[in-house]
Amino acid sequence: MTTYLDFEKPIAELESKIAELRHLPNSGDVDIAEEVMRLQDKVQKQLRATYAKLTPWQRVQVARHAERPHAQSYIDRLITDYQPLAGDRVFGEDAAIVxxxxxxxxxxxxxxxxxxxxxxxxxIKHNFGMPRPEGYRKAQRLMKLADRFHLPVVTLVDTPGAYPGLDAEARGQAEAVATSIDTCLSLGVPLVSVVIGEGGSGGALAIASADRVYMLENSIYSVITPEGCASILWRSNANAQEAAEAMKVTAADLKKLDIIDDVIPEPMGGAHRSPDETIDLVGKVITEALGELSGLDADTLRQRRQDKFLEMGKKGL
Known part of the structure; x- marks a missing residue:
């Protein structure tokens, strides 16, 4: 059953009518198949019109859609002969990082x-995609493994942010995030990152300090959630929509600011409507990027990656 967002109500009503018609017997008075086709055409037009003018806050909602494909879905569809690895060799396993x-x-x-x-x-098992320090240390372990065996690294970003709980802070959350960023920047192999949903703060940057950073069209990437920003500036989550506008969280905004390398278009109606098509599009972009980066030596990769992020800092001064 499809979950509809608030701004998709007109689409929900049309698709509800289509579902009702499909359960009606064909009486001969009305050509049900023809009416269904007419309504489906109307749905496509409504989807196109709606998604052509999404506000930043609406894109936040789409990025968080419950039916949007998550990292494991990408791995299952794109990666063959996959061997999952677990644990950070220091504390334990963290299911928020796979x-x-x-x-x-x-x-x-x-x-x-x-x-x-x-x-x-x-x-609950994956802690809503919010890694603890052991998750980031596992990511560091896997990146160092890749470096040792000269394998490129692909990261799929989808987190509200690093977990802010007391247990995470007690085990060195800030150090784990910072060291993970440093590990990204130190790799001598290609690193390609895609923001597939939410890219929240240092929790995202910890695995996204990459040679190429892409965003899906309806994903978001920001230093803090709009709700968190609103609670700081306005002392109320009610201003989250205003915060989303001001923060420039969308893929289009971040491409203009040269924070990301490119935007990956989503199928009409968002990734949650066509997950397999979305995943295949992402796979194609990653494959092309790795092909372009494969001829660069380790020193060149490190220098270019570090220069890229230092340049972002200079632009902000």
């Missing part, structure tokens, strides 16, 4: 993703 070794097409890769979960039980 990753392992496999093949993307003909190329062996290490893939790392932030996994939110697809239902209540799995969301």
């Amino acid at each position: 990753g392992g070794v496999g093949r993307l097409g003909s190329r062996s890769v290490v893939v790392i993703g932030q996994q939110k979960g697809d239902d209540t039980d799995s969301r």
Whole structure:
């Protein structure tokens, strides 16, 4: 059953009518098939009109859609001969970060993703995609493994942010995030990152300090959630929509600011309506990027990656 966002109500009503018609017997007075086709055409037009003018806050809602494909869905569809790896070799396993070794097409890769979960039980298991320090230390372990065996790294970003709980802080959350960023910048192999949903703060940057950073069209990337920003500036979550506008969280805004390398278009109606098509589009972009980066030596990769992020800092001065 499709979950509709508030601004999709007109689409929901049309698709509800289509579902009702399909359950009606064909009486001969009305050509049900023809009416269904007419309504489906109307749905497509409504989708096109709606998604052509989404506000930043509406894109935040789409980025968080419960049916949007998450990291494990990308891994399952794109990565063959996948061998998951667990644990940070220091404290334990963190299910908010998934990753392992496999093949993307003909190329062996290490893939790392932030996994939110697809239902209540799995969301709790994966801590809603908010990693603890052991998650970031696992990511560091996998990146260093990739460096040792000269394998490119692919990261899939989808997190509200690093977990802010007392247990995470007690185990060194800030240090884990900072060291993970440093590990990204120190790799001598290609690193390609895609923001597939939410890219929240240092929790996202910890695995996204990459040679190429892409965003899906309806994903978001920001230093803090709009709700968090609103609670600081206005002392109320009620201003989250205003915060989203001011923060420039959308893929289009971040491309204009040269924070990301490119925007990956989503199928009409968002990734949640066509998950397989979305995943295949992302896979194609990653494959092309790795092909372009494969000829660069380790020193060149490190220098270009570090220069890229230092340049962003200079622009902000």
